[in-house]
Amino acid sequence: SYREEDGARVMEQAEIAVRVDLARGAAQATVWTCDFSYDYVKINADYRS
Structure with a gap:
């Protein structure tokens, strides 16, 4: 069973x-x-490559 x-x-x-x-x-x-955490997406959301 899962434990936090x-x-x-x-x-x-x-x-x-x-x-x-x-x-x-x-x-x-x-x-x-890799980790696409909330902060990673927030930092990189303002442009496209």
């Missing part, structure tokens, strides 16, 4: 590993993403 304390501890980490098992055989991939 456990979730908060994980979210404080610089990197978080997420594993997904689709039970479809042996394969793997790596996906890198």
Whole structure:
């Protein structure tokens, strides 16, 4: 079961590993993403690249 304390501890980490098992055989991939927090969007919302 979920506990807020456990979730908060994980979210404080610089990197978080997420594993997904689709039970479809042996394969793997790596996906890198970033934090699009409210402040990031607010700072960068005034222009387009």
